[in-house]
Amino acid sequence: MIYKNNAFRLSAFVFTMAVAFACFKKSSAPSISELDYAKFPLANLSEYGIYDGEMSQLVPTKDLLAYAPAMPLFTDYAFKKRFVYIPADSAASFDLNKPDAAFVFPEHSILVKNFYYPADFNKPDAEKQIIETRLLVKKGGKWEAYPYVWNKEQTEAVYKSIGGKVPVTFKNEAGESHSIDYTMPNKNQCKSCHNQGDTFSPIGLKVKQLNNDYAYAEGSENQLAHWMKLGKLKGEGDLTLVKNMVYMTDTKASLSDKARSYLDSNCGHCHNPNGPAGSSGLRLTVEENDPFHWGVYKSPVAAGMGAGNLKYDIFPGKGKESIITYRMNSTHPGVMMPEIGRVSIHKEGVALLTAWIDELEPKK
Known part of the structure; x- marks a missing residue:
């Protein structure tokens, strides 16, 4: 009887400690809304509080919005998952009277782009190799680029500004095997594409790229309408006049x-x-x-x-x-x-x- 009581007490103690550890782990996880931007760039990607659950699943926390451009940039057939963080009580904006109608983001916004390769392109949600995650952070009224390289275990990504090459092997939709040396640009090379009028700026977030539907968890909805409904986007101009972009295999497009x-x-x-x-x-x-x-x-x-x-x-x-x-x-x-x-x-x-x-x- 004493043995049983001791066993019961031991089990209860283990259970209590497990719950306490889980709570501690959860409470000690970073929150993107509480980051100290003066300390950027952080050494590890996990320190930003971008992902919900295991990082390798590339699921954003509720503080971020997932999005997808109508016609993405080609990057050696890499798949991409994109998120944006817009601080509470603020919103991005656009003006259709300005060229390209690019979004203007508030201070402390963070754009996240994850680059990865499924082992089999016909099974995009199965085994994959995440190569890098690029952050664009707006602080002090200017945008900064922070590139992060993922480890082989796919458990963490570390800040690396000098670029590099990563060998990648994948099987495309036709079942053909390919091997390439995926090349990451260095921090300075980012400027060669992102400079607009000598100002470093995001290039993919524009009305013409997001005026289309996205498959959200709660159902498909126009991305611009979704952002506006959440209070994360405001704009001026008639959206029906926008020359929207289309995907290269869109059977309904010319x-x-x-x-x-x-x-x-x-x-x-x-x-x-x-x-x-x-x-x-x-x-x-x-x-x-x-x-x-x-x-x-x-x-x-x-x-x-x-x-x-x-x-x-x-x-x-x-x-x-x-x-x-x-x-x-x-x-x-x-x-x-x-x-x-x-x-x-x-x-x-x-x-x-x-x-x-x-x-x-x-x-x-």
Whole structure:
């Protein structure tokens, strides 16, 4: 009887300690709303309080919003999960009267982009390898980039500003195996795409990219409407007038809209009047209405070997003889476009742009 009582007491003690430890662990977990921005960048990604449960599941806490652009940027076939943190009692905003209608975020907003590869693309929610998580943090009125590299155990990611390469193997939707050295840009290289008018800024969060439905846990809803309902977005202008972007395989969209959306997402952040490639004369956003600025019968300003002895950026009726597709179809450092962010060729993107240019009416 004494033995049974002691066993019972021991069991009760173990149970109590387990509950206490769990509560302590839960209470000691960081909250993103209580972060000290003066200490950024933090050494470990886990210190930001971004994820709910195991980090490797890439599930955001209730303080963050998940989102997805209509036409994402190509990054060597990597899958991406994107979240945004907007502090309580504040909201992002947009103005449709301004070019691109990019969101303007309040102080202490945090954008989160996770890059990963499923072992089998046909099973995206099964085994995966998370490579990196990039944070864009707004503090002191300016945006800062903080890249984090995941460990092999997929339990933590550490701050690393110098970039690097990670070997990745995956099987695509067709069942083909691929191996690449995924290349992470260093902190300074981020500026080559994110500079707009000499100001470091986010490039993917725009009205034209989020004016579409997202599959939220409670049901599918327009992303802009969802954000507004939560009090996290406000804006000015008639949304029905926005030239929305579409995904490259959207069967309901025209070939032109798909090609223009692809160019906007992959090239437009540089090739616009305020972008790093503004002097090239190419303006590849969907708002540009002049075909010459898309590159139609436009000779390059200074492409060097990047022109490949071809005449025009876009040669109507001749997709394979256009400089844009030539540069997309290369991994040579002096030829390829975009210049960073990939080590492989996006074959589907090249095929889309080639088909679109082939259908453009040549001069008579």
